[in-house]
Amino acid sequence: MTDISLPTDPSRRAFCSLGCLSAAATLATLTAACGGGGSNSTSPGGSGSTGSPLASATGTVNGRTVSVPLEGALATVGGAALVRTAIGNYLVARTGQDTATALTATCTHESNLITNFTGSQFACTFHGSLFTTSGSVARGPATRPLTSFPTTVAGNAVTFTV
Numbered sequence: 237m238t239d240i241s242l243p244t245d246p247s248r249r250a251f252c253s254l255g256c257l258s259a260a261a262t263l264a265t266l267t268a269a270c271g272g273g274g275s276n277s278t279s280p281g282g283s284g285s286t287g288s289p290l291a292s293a294t295g296t297v298n299g300r301t302v303s304v305p306l307e308g309a310l311a312t313v314g315g316a317a318l319v320r321t322a323i324g325n326y327l328v329a330r331t332g333q334d335t336a337t338a339l340t341a342t343c344t345h346e347s348n349l350i351t352n353f354t355g356s357q358f359a360c361t362f363h364g365s366l367f368t369t370s371g372s373v374a375r376g377p378a379t380r381p382l383t384s385f386p387t388t389v390a391g392n393a394v395t396f397t398v
Contacts, residue, residue, distance in 0.1 A: 306330070327340070345360065346363065354366065
């Protein structure tokens, strides 16, 4: 820690400089204690990639049934999207020509929104948890799987009921 000598009769400039230094030191301490900005892949979840941001898709809702067009990232097998609806956010992955998975988009570790995909796993950027496209935990700190919903792929859409 730096030793800061206080002048006996500080000028306004010296007073303001000292105040700024004190505020900066306090902020640095608080930031370090809180783990930084929240997207560090070397935080408690371990090191490793947290992937790239998921494509967004909009689902239409009828009652509790969500329908998502198989376009954009979901047009091909292996694609995935963060589906935003009026009743919540969901992760949808195209696992086969006629199959898909639908999962809650809320990490089971600390309830953060999962927004990334590694190409084969959903990634929470806050603490590094990874989930398979079926919702199982691939890497913690999360210990519980994501909630999954049965899906139907028909025509040019995937539907699921929550």
